[in-house]
Amino acid sequence: MAGSDGAEADGIDDGDDPIERAAAAWVARLSSSDATEADHRAFEAWREADPAHAAAYAEMDALWRRLGQLPDPRPRRGPLEEPAKGPPEGSLKGSPKGSPKTLSGLAALALIGGGLAYEVGLLDRLRADLWSDVGTIAHATLPDGSGVALNTDTAIAVRFTAQERGIALLRGEASFDVVPDPNRPFVVRGGGLSVRAVGTRFFLRADGAGRPVGVAEGRVDVSGPSGRAVVSAGEEIRVGGGALQVAAADVERDLAWRDGRLIFAGRPLAAVLAELDRYRRGRIVLLDSRLGERRVTGAFDARNTDEALDVIAATMGARIRRLSPLLVLVGSPL
Template sequence: MVVSDGTDVQDRYGEDPIDEAAAGWVARLSSSDATESDRAAFEAWLAADPAHAEAYAEMDAVWRRLGHLPVSRTRRMPKGPACLAAAAVLGAVLATQFGLADWLRADLWSGVGAIEHAILADGSRIDLNTGTALVLHFSDTERRVELLRGEALFDVAPDPARPFVVDAAGVSARAVGTVFFVRADGAAKPVGVAEGRVDVTASGRHLRVAAGEAIRRQDGGAPTVVKDDVNRAVAWRDGHLIFSGERLSDVLAELERYRRGRIVLLDARLGDRRVTGSFDPRNTDDALDAIAATFALRVTRLTPLVVLIGPS
């Protein structure tokens, strides 16, 4: 599977089922819980078509070059945008592979780029942001939600006899009747409150968060309570992504949550530029074009999965 730096890159690294299957096998066989049954199935897949072996060798080589597996052989790698395309396809597929267990466990979920809404039996409302999965554990004494991935906004129906608790990525948020969001993706602000109060436990600390406040996590530091425009932070519920002076690198990372694949900023120095604007999460291509026009940047779409942002 030879990839050039020419115009055939988009065709070769679109949503090719052989590439996606090959990336899935790289993910599975590199896992510590890969079984002999997995290896036998892989060998059968490999023997079914010569293109399978070629695709697997390409994805395996990219993953080794990225440092996720030890390099056991020397192999010529594709250069430039083609290598970025291969790496992005592999990364996107691996994310799906490793997240499969979450989707299978979930009681409620939303796809990438989708925003879903649900009313629970107790009258509480949950808005699920892009790529979110959660499990409900309701009993006579407690309403507990396990946020497996993504972000959700909770509008909790009051029930003093059954507190509402959300657990996500080392953070536990407890409320009786309130409106708050929780993120499970390692965000700097994993919890924010729009109405009422929430008791949060994070990194061994117990914090009371009121309306208009959020929890901020910093590398190496203890979580703290800070003032925050929570209504702006959850504007995605109404189909808006609102930024006010955020770094371009952070804005691109946020837009990436709403699309399949990767947005690659070619010059890290551009990431410090500040972005202010409102964008539609259902059309991130328009958002990227608007940002590029504002800062005189070039948007290069290699495939549906890979977008490069660089100087004009």
């Protein structure tokens, strides 16, 4: 089921301004956690070499912050202050299509940011024994006979010893069908949590998700900086309030990705788009927070997120704009 009602596809020229592309590269590079002092010195030299460099960087930096990539250091207005006159810097509002320069800048940022994300993922893969690419799901059998499924963009390192069957979840999400062995517990560590099991089926996410652990069969012992909890079949861990909270959950639905399906029941569109974003390179950017609050119920193919976006556009009357393979904008209802 794919519809085009309310959907709009647009492209941009590939002839980007080289100064804009350089500025986008600097914004992405300096926002990276591994940016060095040498990077900062080289950037200052580039920016001071030409006033056009400084202007392009300021514009790209504003766009990057608008997309939520960096915290905005500008002070927030108090409740009694007058609103600023005119549109905010880097605003995407205005004409429905946006200015060509703005769209070009967004595409450049998505391209550079996507490239950096790929490089970070590559480092994790170099340390991994098993990994999956963005948009793919991999299944494997571990040395003890336990099964593992790797969700999109996931990497694990196998660290089995005589005392413990250890797994390091370096990135992403994985589910495990654990073969019982009372003498060697099965322990998965990732995302600041340690999950200990003897024989069970569960998943762990290491990407900062609010629901990082779920159990389909058996029980697991979860520990982390916020405490410790025992999670049984049909339950999940929810992170919040300074403690690990155990709650009932439809774990089988949450594990549908193992078969290439993404199932949502009354989830906010913003959360659905964030999940779809995990299965594609680049970014899906939601431009309307009110639209993001609308609820979505449905099943989608994890291997075809473009079709999922088209269905959302047709059923919710949202405008979908594909600026490049790496950047999709989801706008207000028509």
